[in-house]
Structures are given as structure tokens and as C-alpha cells.
Amino acid sequence: MASRTLYSTGLSSLATQDVLLALGGAGLVEAALFALAVAAGASSAHIKPHEEAPPESIPIKVLPVLDDTPLLKLGGKQKAKLPEMWKKQPPVQRFEEKSAPSTQAKKTPDAIPTSALAKPDASPPPPPDAEVAKQVDQVLLDATPDAAPTVEGEGHPDGVKEGTETDPLKARAVSQYKAKLIAWFNARFTPPDLPCEELNKLSASVRVNVGGDRSVQGFTVGRASGNADFDARVQSTMQGAVGAELPPPPPLFPDILESTLSIRLARTEKCE
Amino acid sequence: MRMNGRKIGLTLGLWLAALCVAAGAAAQTAPAQASTTAPPPDESVLGELLVTGHKTDKLPRIAILPSLSADLEDVIVRSVVRRDIELTGLFELISDSKAPVGLYSFDDPVDVPEWQKLGAEAIVKVAARPKGKQAEVSGVAYFLNVGKEPVYQKKLTVDKADVRVTAHRITDALLGALTGRPGGFASQLAFAARWTKNQRVFRLDADGQSLTPLTDAADFAIAPMWGPNGSLFFSSSHEYSPFGLFSLANGSIKPVTLPFKTSVYGVAFNKDYSKMAVAVAEGGKSTIYVGLADGTGMTKASTTELATHPVFSPTGKLAWIGGEAAHGSTRVYVDGKPVSPSGFGASAPTFCDTEDGVRLIYSVGVGNDQRDLVMSDDQGRGTSRLTQGQGSNTYPACSPDGRLLAFFSTRKEQPGIYMMSLKRFTTQLLTSKIGESLRWAALPPTK
Numbered sequence: 095m096a097s098r099t100l101y102s103t104g105l106s107s108l109a110t111q112d113v114l115l116a117l118g119g120a121g122l123v124e125a126a127l128f129a130l131a132v133a134a135g136a137s138s139a140h141i142k143p144h145e146e147a148p149p150e151s152i153p154i155k156v157l158p159v160l161d162d163t164p165l166l167k168l169g170g171k172q173k174a175k176l177p178e179m180w181k182k183q184p185p186v187q188r189f190e191e192k193s194a195p196s197t198q199a200k201k202t203p204d205a206i207p208t209s210a211l212a213k214p215d216a217s218p219p220p221p222p223d224a225e226v227a228k229q230v231d232q233v234l235l236d237a238t239p240d241a242a243p244t245v246e247g248e249g250h251p252d253g254v255k256e257g258t259e260t261d262p263l264k265a266r267a268v269s270q271y272k273a274k275l276i277a278w279f280n281a282r283f284t285p286p287d288l289p290c291e292e293l294n295k296l297s298a299s300v301r302v303n304v305g306g307d308r309s310v311q312g313f314t315v316g317r318a319s320g321n322a323d324f325d326a327r328v329q330s331t332m333q334g335a336v337g338a339e340l341p342p343p344p345p346l347f348p349d350i351l352e353s354t355l356s357i358r359l360a361r362t363e364k365c366e
Numbered sequence: 367m368r369m370n371g372r373k374i375g376l377t378l379g380l381w382l383a384a385l386c387v388a389a390g391a392a393a394q395t396a397p398a399q400a401s402t403t404a405p406p407p408d409e410s411v412l413g414e415l416l417v418t419g420h421k422t423d424k425l426p427r428i429a430i431l432p433s434l435s436a437d438l439e440d441v442i443v444r445s446v447v448r449r450d451i452e453l454t455g456l457f458e459l460i461s462d463s464k465a466p467v468g469l470y471s472f473d474d475p476v477d478v479p480e481w482q483k484l485g486a487e488a489i490v491k492v493a494a495r496p497k498g499k500q501a502e503v504s505g506v507a508y509f510l511n512v513g514k515e516p517v518y519q520k521k522l523t524v525d526k527a528d529v530r531v532t533a534h535r536i537t538d539a540l541l542g543a544l545t546g547r548p549g550g551f552a553s554q555l556a557f558a559a560r561w562t563k564n565q566r567v568f569r570l571d572a573d574g575q576s577l578t579p580l581t582d583a584a585d586f587a588i589a590p591m592w593g594p595n596g597s598l599f600f601s602s603s604h605e606y607s608p609f610g611l612f613s614l615a616n617g618s619i620k621p622v623t624l625p626f627k628t629s630v631y632g633v634a635f636n637k638d639y640s641k642m643a644v645a646v647a648e649g650g651k652s653t654i655y656v657g658l659a660d661g662t663g664m665t666k667a668s669t670t671e672l673a674t675h676p677v678f679s680p681t682g683k684l685a686w687i688g689g690e691a692a693h694g695s696t697r698v699y700v701d702g703k704p705v706s707p708s709g710f711g712a713s714a715p716t717f718c719d720t721e722d723g724v725r726l727i728y729s730v731g732v733g734n735d736q737r738d739l740v741m742s743d744d745q746g747r748g749t750s751r752l753t754q755g756q757g758s759n760t761y762p763a764c765s766p767d768g769r770l771l772a773f774f775s776t777r778k779e780q781p782g783i784y785m786m787s788l789k790r791f792t793t794q795l796l797t798s799k800i801g802e803s804l805r806w807a808a809l810p811p812t813k
Binding site: 146149150151152154263264266267270271272274275276279280283285299308341342344345346347355356357359360361362363 | 580
């Protein structure tokens with residue numbers, strides 16, 4: 095009750111101008127707040143909804159450089175042919191400048207030759223267009239433009255006597271493929287249970303026919319061991335391999351595998 | 367009816383035994399010729415092979431020369447090449463700690479006698495030398511039986527940002543020099559994986575780096591497949607619409623025009639990208655059509671009521687997962703013939719052009735919601751398990767050189783993409799991402 099009295103007393107004490115001024119001020123504050131809100135919404139300060147970043151493509155730029163020629167290339171089955179411009183040309187025959195008596199010589203002091211007088215011998219005179227030099231120390235050899243080049247040797251100094259391949263990359267690929275084929279046959283061959291000393295003396299040679307699809311087409315026993323058990327095991331091993339597919343040669347050297355394979359079946363372990 | 371593990375194992379064993387008996391019978395009846403005619407002297411490249419029955423498989427020992435360079439590019443290249451070569455399982459790598467004392471700058475000579483004492487057959491030297499904004503990446507191979515001069519070297523000058531992928535290219539070239547078969551590390555993987563409510567297609571480098579989503583998060587994408595020149599094909603559905611075939615090339619996704627209005631569940635290309643196979647929904651079933659790579663000339667190729675997951679072999683054979691609508695079991699079909707054992711739900715076949723020939727690898731259900739990977743030749747003969755008792759293993763994908771197999775696995779309570787050496791059968795975790803439809807293809811060659 096008391097507060098209502100005070101309120102009504104205070105309100106009545108305000109002039110109309112003061113009330114209008116207060117209302118105007120309040121309106122200005124509200125307008126300013128609204129303007130601030132609008133400004134904040136238009137600025138970059140507002141919180142954006144999280145969007146997942148699109149996947150970035152990663153361009154790959156590669157500047158190719160031609161491979162250097164393999165550095166080790168000694169030996170080879172084909173002899174290298176040098177460019178024509180590198181071929182050794184026959185040397186030019188030059189003749190030492192010499193004088194000889196002539197009936198056509200002028201009889202003046204200027205016509206006296208300064209070069210030495212040629213010795214009279216049976217050698218033929220030089221051709222009229224021959225090249226002449228004051229002094230010739232040249233010992234002429236036979237021209238050998240087609241001689242075999244010496245830039246390529248017979249093989250690699252670190253090679254083996256039995257080796258035939260002069261490309262080390264191919265030689266290694268052949269070696270590894272050979273090991274793979276041996277493992278393939280080893281997985282199929284188990285020597286018979288014979289005394290070790292006797293078994294180590296036995297071996298059989300077989301020639302295997304390989305089809306175009308790398309399958310074993312058939313086989314021929316070139317030399318049997320002479321032991322019935324061992325030869326029976328060789329026969330069963332090879333019979334089991336017929337129709338099976340040999341491992342493929344390395345793609346960089348697909349011609350390694352030929353239509354026939356020579357294998358020798360033997361036991362080579364030491365006896366205890 | 368649910369089969370328990372023991373019964374499954376017994377059935378699989380019987381099936382394998384039957385295969386062995388059949389193979390043996392075939393060998394017995396093969397038209398072999400045996401005679402004792404003396405053969406002509408051997409003059410072939412391979413010479414005479416000595417077969418002793420001794421079953422050993424010795425790995426060649428090689429070394430990767432240490433590097434004293436502090437350049438970041440050099441460190442990256444060397445670590446990438448070393449890890450790649452380790453992953454192949456082809457070599458026994460000599461530890462850096464055993465390296466002979468000496469100088470190991472790029473231009474220093476190789477101490478051949480000391481490395482030979484360690485049993486090294488070959489030595490690999492790699493380096494990356496910064497040249498302004500670019501780097502010169504080199505790889506050199508030495509065969510110690512040949513001498514101290516390198517037998518092979520490759521050099522590439524690239525932007526520094528491309529050093530990692532260039533290191534993979536150097537590895538591939540060095541493997542070609544060491545084995546005659548180039549490597550497959552300059553390659554990329556693609557797979558589909560969950561992304562909130564949808565599924566997206568991701569790509570990944572062959573060493574597990576650079577995982578990147580490729581498809582829109584608002585779409586449901588499945589069955590990615592690498593196409594020509596590094597392009598990617600996949601099926602995608604937006605807001606439950608039928609799955610359509612799309613291609614992603616040079617950063618833009620475009621629909622592929624096909625003569626089908628129903629969903630396309632998968633796509634495959636043959637080796638030279640001249641043929642395309644698609645799995646299409648038809649009357650509540652699915653059919654595989656084969657046509658030209660541009661989607662024209664499509665003709666029906668599958669012979670089963672249900673046919674999905676088409677894939678071509680390197681020799682052009684078409685495989686798919688086939689089944690009958692009335693039965694739940696699915697089998698792998700190659701050129702119309704089932705090649706996987708019946709009774710085991712097979713899925714996700716892939717072909718690997720391995721060092722031992724073309725192999726077919728797929729996953730089979732082995733009970734308890736577990737799946738394992740099995741491998742056979744491309745006619746289903748000689749089946750062997752690649753995984754066993756190590757979680758569920760699915761979606762095999764082969765590296766371009768056929769030496770590695772990637773797959774999803776839940777093993778060791780550490781699910782992710784694993785990589786297996788098909789030479790040593792050792793496995794390593796590549797990344798912890800799990801998904802489906804894993805695919806692996808070579809990067810486009812550098813221009």
C-alpha cells in the first residue's frame with residue numbers, strides 16, 4: 095500500500111516532457127541494440143555451421159628424366175657396330191719435299207731449289223697431286239677401317255668360364271628363375287629310401303617337353319640310373335608333373351623358358 | 367541348418383582330398399611319353415636343372431646402403447624403399463647395424479669385399495638430393511658377383527611434394543632389376559566404408575598413406591573399381607534412388623550411360639580396359655552383362671539366378687559370385703563353371719598374377735560369422751587357406767605385381783587393412799580403416 099502511494103506520488107511529480115524524453119531515450123537504446131544485432135549477423139563474427147571439407151585432389155607432377163644406360167655392359171653375343179664417322183680412315187701418304195734435276199729448270203738464281211737433292215733409286219716418282227711435307231717421319235700401316243672394335247670384350251672379367259650371358263640383369267633373372275624351377279621339381283621329387291652311399295651314386299637325366307601354356311606336355315628319360323627303385327621314383331615324379339603348369343618366367347625376360355627343359359634327378363647330400 | 371566348425375573342416379578336407387585324387391588320376395592318364403632315348407646336348411638358356419628333392423627356400427640376402435644425409439627427401443626415399451622391399455618378402459635384408467664401417471655418401475664407392483663377407487648378393491643404393499624446389503631421386507643396384515660398378519640405375523627429377531610416390535616408382539624399378547619382375551608399389555587402393563548414415567568411397571596409397579574420401583557424403587556409394595588412366599568407377603545412390611554407375615576422373619564425377627534402369631551393383635574391366643562387366647538388378651535377382659568399355663554392346667554373361675561381383679582374370683576369364691534365389695549359399699563361378707567348394711558361402715573373388723602363375727583368391731564363410739581367405743588356381747584346383755583362426759578376413763585385393771595381397775581383417779582385436787606377402791605369407795597392418803570392396807591398381811605412368 096505504501097509503495098503504491100509512493101509510485102503514484104512520484105509519477106505525478108514528473109512533467110510530460112520528462113516522460114517523453116525518457117521514452118525517446120529508451121527507443122534510441124532499443125534501435126541501437128537492433129542495429130548492433132544486424133551488424134553482427136552480417137559480419138564474419140557469426141558462427142557458421144560446420145561443413146566437412148571436400149576431398150582435395152592431389153595433383154602429381156613428375157618431370158621424367160630418361161634412364162641412364164645401364165653402366166655395366168661388357169660383352170655380348172652381337173658385336174657392336176661403330177658409327178661410320180668413328181671408323182678408322184686410311185692414313186694419307188705424304189712425300190718429303192726433294193729436288194731432282196730437270197732440263198726445264200730456269201737458269202736464274204731464284205730457280206735454285208732449297209730442298210735436298212733426291213737420291214736416284216728405282217722407286218716410282220710420287221703422283222703429281224701428292225701431299226708434300228718438309229719432313230716425313232710417318233710409318234704407314236695398312237688401313238684397317240673394318241677391324242673388329244675393341245670397345246666390347248668377350249665377357250665380363252668377373253664372369254665364370256661356363257657363363258654365356260653377358261647382361262648381368264638377365265643373368266640374375268635366369269639364375270632366379272632356374273632356382274624357382276628347381277624348387278618346383280624338388281617339391282615333387284622324393285628320393286627312394288636307400289642307403290646313403292648307394293643313393294648318392296644314382297642320378298637320372300630327363301628332358302621335359304613344355305607346352306606354350308607352360309604346362310608339362312611329356313618327358314623323355316635320357317639316362318636312367320640303373321636302380322629300379324630310383325628309376326621308378328623318377329618315373330612317378332615325372333608322370334605326376336605332366337599336365338601341371340610351370341611357374342611363369344619373369345615378365346622382363348619372357349623368352350627364358352623354352353620348349354624343353356633338361357633336368358637331372360640326384361641326391362647330393364653328404365652321408366653322415 | 368547350421369554346420370559346426372568341425373563338420374566344416376571335415377567337409378573342406380574331404381573336398382580337398384577329392385581334388386587331390388582327381389588331380390592324381392588326371393596325371394596318371396595324361397599322355398606322357400617315357401622312353402630311354404638319349405637326348406641331345408642341352409644348349410638352352412637355363413641349362414640343366416639339378417633336382418635333389420631337397421625342399422628348402424633360401425632367400426637372397428641384399429643390403430640397402432645406409433645414408434648419412436640429413437635431407438628430409440633422402441630420409442623419406444630411403445625409408446619408403448626399405449619398407450617396400452621388406453613388404454615383398456622376397457629378400458633377407460641385412461640390418462643397418464651390420465653395415466661395414468665406411469663412407470656412405472651417394473658418390474662413395476661400395477666396399478664390395480666387406481659386403482660379400484656379410485653374405486650380400488646385391489646392394490641397393492637410393493638417394494634424394496634437393497635441387498631447389500625439386501629433388502633428384504636415384505636408385506642404383508649392384509650385383510656383388512659382377513663387381514663394384516652398378517648394373518642398373520634409375521633417376522627421376524620431381525617436385526619435392528612427389529618424393530614419396532617417386533620412391534615407390536624407384537622401388538618398382540629396382541625390383542625389376544633384382545628379379546626381372548617390376549614391383550607394384552606405385553599404386554593405390556580404393557574401398558567403400560561407412561560414413562555416418564551413408565557409405566563413401568576412399569582411396570589410399572599402397573603404403574597406407576593419404577587416406578582420402580572421394581565421393582559425396584550425402585550419397586551411398588558402393589563397389590569401387592579402378593578404370594583406365596587412374597579413373598575410378600563406383601555405384602552410388604542418392605536418397606534411396608536406384609544405384610547408378612558413376613566415374614571419377616580428374617576430380618569430377620560423371621554418370622556412366624548404361625542401357626539399364628535398375629540398380630547397378632558392381633563393375634569390372636578386363637586387363638586392357640576394352641571390356642566392361644556390370645552386375646545389374648533384374649526382377650529381384652541380379653545378372654552380369656559384358657560389353658564394351660563405354661557401356662555399349664551389353665550382352666548377358668552370367669548363368670546363375672543371382673550374379674554379383676564380376677571380375678576379369680589377367681587372361682580374360684570372367685569370374686563372379688553366383689547362387690540360386692532359393693538357397694543362401696554362393697559360389698565363385700569362372701566362365702560359367704563353379705570353382706569354389708559347395709556349401710561354403712564364397713564372396714569377393716579376385717585374380718592375382720603371381721610369380722607362380724595366375725591365382726584365384728576369395729573369402730569363404732567358416733562359421734561363427736567368420737570368413738577366411740582361400741587361394742586356388744584359376745580353375746579352382748589346389749585350394750589352400752591363406753588365413754585361419756585370425757578374425758574375419760574379407761575382400762582380398764592383389765597388388766599390380768601379384769606379390770602382395772591386401773584384405774580387411776578383424777584379427778588381434780586390431781581391425782583394419784592388412785597386407786600379406788604371397789611369397790612369405792607374413793602379414794602386416796596397413797591402416798586401421800575397415801570397409802568393403804577393396805580394389806588395388808597401379809598409378810598411371812608418369813608422362
